[in-house]
Amino acid sequence: MTTPLTADSLYRFFRTGEEETFALQGVGLTVERGEIVAVTGPSGSGKTTxxxxxxxxxxxDGGTVRIADERMSHRGxxxxxxxxxxxxxxxxQSGNLLDHLTVDDNIRLVQRFSATPDRPTAHDLLRDVGITSRAGALPRQLSxxxxxxxxxxxxxxxxxxVLLADEPTGEIDGETERRILALLRERARAGTAMVLVxxxxxxxxVADRVLRLRDGRWVR
Structure with missing residues (x-):
């Protein structure tokens, strides 16, 4: 069986003038099918990178990511x-929706690029996250x-x-957060591997593992 996600010794640095800042310093990670991994750490620790x-x-800048046993890194x-x-x-946390398309059309557009069998309808997806009434709204009209x-x-x-999510329950109330977490656990039970910052x-x-980043490294 393939492993959904493997990252081996990732390094990433950014150069400003003569200064180099390391965002990731040898970070490795394997996430199995149906596993939820939460990544925590202070702002600037390298989570979004x-x-x-x-x-x-x-x-x-160094290291390799593999998705479903196929190399993702250092390819076109x-x-x-x-x-x-x-x-x-x-x-x-931003940039997930095309501004000129409605919520419903954003979902349909993404689905056009994949031949995934038995995928949910846009209506079912919006019902699951509790915003069916906003299907026809443009992103700028959303809270x-x-x-x-x-x-x-x-x-x-x-x-x-594989689901990679940065603050998946940001800016929502406690009841809605519980609803979203139940949805994520359901998707994990169906086999999705998740990394949730x-x-x-x-x-x-609700995570199976909690990992903490600081200064681009895992810490205990």
């Missing part, structure tokens, strides 16, 4: 895009919490093997 490298949206963007479309759902839930619906649209204790509580 890690997600970007895992998704193939940013290239590590067209190959990385194809792997993302087939295997990965990505949720960041912060609604936009986060719409972004999650887009990320789950093709039943991804979070500051929420509730998210960490």
């Amino acid at each position: 890690l997600l970007s490298c895992l998704a193939g949206l940013d290239e590590p 963007e067209h190959l990385r895009s194809r792997l993302r479309a087939r295997h990965i759902g990505v949720l960041f 912060g919490g609604e936009a986060a839930r719409a972004g999650l619906a887009v990320a789950l649209a093709n039943r991804p093997a 979070t500051h929420s204790r509730a998210v960490a509580a």
Whole structure:
């Protein structure tokens, strides 16, 4: 059986003038089918950079990411895009929705790029995240919490093997957070591997593992 996600010794640095800042310093990670891994740590610890490298949206300066046993890192963007479309759902804190499309159309657009069988309808996805009434809204008409839930619906649209999410319960109330966490656990039981960057204790509580980043390294 293939391993959904493996990252081996990831390094990422950024140069400003003559200064180098290491965002990741030898980070490794394996996530099995149906496993939820919560990644915590202070702002600036490398969490979002890690997600970007895992998704193939940013290239590590060293190390390798493999998705479903296929190498993601250090390949052309067209190959990385194809792997993302087939295997990965990505949720960041912004930029998940195209501004000129309704919520419903954002979901349908993502589904056009994948031939995933038995995928949910846009209506079912929006029902699951509790915003069916906002299907026809444009992103600018959504509250912060609604936009986060719409972004999650887009990320789950093709039943991804891997879900990478940055603060999946950000800007929502406690009752809605419980609903979203129940949905994530349900998707994990169906086999989705998840990496959830979070500051929420509730998210960490439902995870199978909690890992902490500081200064680009795992810490105990």
